[in-house]
Amino acid sequence: MKKVVILGGGIGGTIVANKLAKKLSKEIDEGKVKITVLDMKNYHVYQPSQLLVALGLEDYDQIVKDERSLLDPKVEFISGDKGTVTKLDLPNHRVFTAGEAVYDYDYLVIATGSHLAWDEIPGLRSKELSVWDLNDVMKIREVLDNFKGGTIVVNVARLPIKCPVAPVELTLMLHDLLVKKGIRDKSRIIYTYPAPGVFGIKQANDMFIEMFKERGIEIVSPFIIDHVEGNTLISQDGEKIGFDLLLGAPPHKGAEVLRDSGIADRRNWVSVDKYTLNVKGYDNVYAIGDTTDLPISKAGSVADFESGPVSENIVHDILGIGGKELYDGSVFCFCVGGIGTSSYIRYNYSFVLPVPKPTTTIWWMKLMYNRMYWSLTARGVV
């Protein structure tokens, strides 16, 4: 029997598992193939909507669902201690977990995402609320409901972060929210970013800077936060910014277990071949989604695009079919231009498509996609 073990039942892991289960349905029924997903938790979060929930535009229970119910019934799902991966032994094809369960595999897919490294910035966790943290999204909604005016700072601590455009989206939507509440003139919005500008892709960066200027949003960049003292951010250069409300993205890194296993860099991002997504040195091990060290956005769409070639190549290998499918670096991200409008960014390793001006139509497409995610994307249908 060929065993495929998938580490992480988030966006990437779930899509790969469901695609494999469809393509290998007969072989699973015949006992020739087994697919297992391991995750520390038993629920699945559609993180792109954490931002909308924090701003009161979607509901919490629309974005958190039971993982078992999303997975094809033919996929084995193990969560809790027995699903919490603590050690990998790649030369011997084995995965160890906190519950002392050990899993052998023929093929391994690593999709353990990115993790928030709050402790790297002294004082940050006790002062900042973050839409990157599921535990904070309802708190942000409450704080914004009660906000009567003052200085809001949106801080990006370090790069990379998942969904690099989300801090810009948050800032533009905050502006609209304060206008709606009639308190924009009693408030300052300050956006701080650790590199020059507000975003990494030039064409979109120029557009967003223009939009920030039109809305009176202040930009402080590059601003590399060192620590937080009271209600003040202090940069590595000693620059100080005061705030009444601090929102932002803490530093990100990959799962600790990956570096301990010798396949990741010092931020725990896994070193992969940019086309095959094989973990370097291991033909039967793949990594997808946020956890890779690829120089492209950490985004759900990336995990989705990557799931195609990875599942296809595992199937080809198991069925003895020749040929390799390659990942072309595809990224697609909606980027909200305020409450009720959105644009998008589409690029791959070879080209960047022009970024359109935000429109209401694209906003509705985004909201529609958020619903379709559960019935189509997550289930590996498209």
Ligand SMILES: Cc1cc2nc3c(=O)[nH]c(=O)nc-3n(C[C@H](O)[C@H](O)[C@H](O)COP(=O)(O)OP(=O)(O)OC[C@H]3O[C@@H](n4cnc5c(N)ncnc54)[C@H](O)[C@@H]3O)c2cc1C
């Ligand atoms: C505010 C916000 C807005 C975003 N907006 C967008 C957007 O508009 N478009 C877009 O494409 N993307 C967006 N994203 C990014 C997107 O959600 C992530 O890039 C995507 O979830 C990555 O998928 P993944 O499978 O790599 O990781 P995840 O979906 O994070 O899944 C990782 C899984 O691994 C599990 N895990 C981790 N470590 C272990 C371990 N040691 N043992 C067992 N299990 C483990 C976790 O529990 C989790 O279930 C946004 C994210 C945020 C936070």
